[in-house]
Amino acid sequence: MADVIATALVVVVTSLLHAIFQAAGDVIRHRDLARLKQAARGRKIQPLKSKPFRFGILLVLVGFIFQVVALHFGRVVTVQTIAVSALVFLLLFQSLLSDQKLHRNDWWGSALVMVGIVVFVLTVHPTDIKKDVEIDYLGWGIAFLIMLVIAVLIMMLAPSLPPGASSMVFGAGAGAAVGLGAGMISALGIIWRVNGFGSLFTTWLLYAFFLVEGLRLFLLVRGLQRGPVTSSVGAFVLVSPVVSWLIGAWLLSEPINTGPAFYLGVPLSFILLVVGVVILVRTRTIEEVYSLKGMSFQASW
Missing domain, CATH: 1.20.120 (Four Helix Bundle (Hemerythrin (Met), subunit A))
Structure with missing residues (x-):
């Protein structure tokens, strides 16, 4: 039993670290791209020569390593559901780096997403592989x-x-x-x-x-x-x-769980996640981060 609990903790922690590093890397890269584009004034930019941009890539790679570790010990659906929390961390990192104040809807959306993830992890055995x-x-x-x-x-x-x-x-x-x-x-x-x-x-x-x-x-x-x-x-x-x-x-x-806990917990977690995600993606902070993703693609490729 102790081994199962320890393995489950490894899955949850490494999955969260994957989401945290991914979010931090995304925010740093895209903020740096915005800075480079503004400084270039229409000229071609070379983001790979920028230290913050390279640091952002490094953070994403570290996050990928944590994802691989999580997938080694846990179920794919568990790892990918916890990965939804990256949206919450994107909001937090962007807010911290830009000194933007989080509003009530930001906190409500974040809370619903995290509670939805907790309900899902408690419902589905994360290490049953x-x-x-x-x-x-x-x-x-x-x-x-x-x-x-x-x-x-x-x-x-x-x-x-x-x-x-x-x-x-x-x-x-x-x-x-x-x-x-x-x-x-x-x-x-x-x-x-x-x-x-x-x-x-x-x-x-x-x-x-x-x-x-x-x-x-x-x-x-x-x-x-x-x-x-x-x-x-x-x-x-x-x-x-x-x-x-x-x-x-x-x-x-990977087994398909059954039983009252599964039939109640999974729909509840999905409803919480859907509502939380819809609230978060409507925030101005998230919109700013993802509006820079298109620029990242155009500038880097």
């Missing part, structure tokens, strides 16, 4: 192809929708890519444990993961460009845990 499940390459191939088809359909059809709906569809596609990518990290961890580190470079799953990450970035930026932050980021943040739950159950043999 099979570490050495056999990799179903056919299943992963099908999931990867489904993601590609969805991305193509979104790119073909979403631009013709009204701005709000278009932004939401792009954001949902990006969230699906995040959920699939998290599952791929877990699968690659299993391949590493079973076959050794060198085997990672001989499996197509690694290169498919890189492509999925590229799709995630592209779809999210397109969503931010198409319409309001409320639509794109809200869909992005909320779709990821749902897809990660499906991927975990289908391809990683």
Whole structure:
């Protein structure tokens, strides 16, 4: 029992650290990009030569390491649900660095998101996984192809929708890519444990993961460009845990919990998360951070 509790604490702490470092890195990079753009006065900027921007990238990489550790010990859906807290940390870091005062809705949204995460973690066993499940390459191939088809359909059809709906569809596609990518990290961890580190470079799953990450970035930026932050980021943040739950159950043999606690706790946590996320993405602080994400994409690529 003590081992289970200790492992669960590792999952929760590393997942939170992933969210914290990701949020801090995003805020620092995008604030630095705003500074560089203002100083450049229309000239081409080179963010990689800026120390704050490189420091932001380093923080994101550290956050990714914590995500890998969390996915090693815990369920994909647990890690990705806790990752929703990055929205709260984005708000806090942006507020601290810009001396912006947090308003009542900021605190309400943050509280609802964090309570929703706590309810979910207490409802779903965070460490109930099979570490050495056999990799179903056919299943992963099908999931990867489904993601590609969805991305193509979104790119073909979403631009013709009204701005709000278009932004939401792009954001949902990006969230699906995040959920699939998290599952791929877990699968690659299993391949590493079973076959050794060198085997990672001989499996197509690694290169498919890189492509999925590229799709995630592209779809999210397109969503931010198409319409309001409320639509794109809200869909992005909320779709990821749902897809990660499906991927975990289908391809990683993660159990689907049952019982009264599950049927009451999961819907309650989802309602809390939805309401909290909708409140947060409507705040001016979050909108400022994500409006800089599009500029980050354009300046860095």
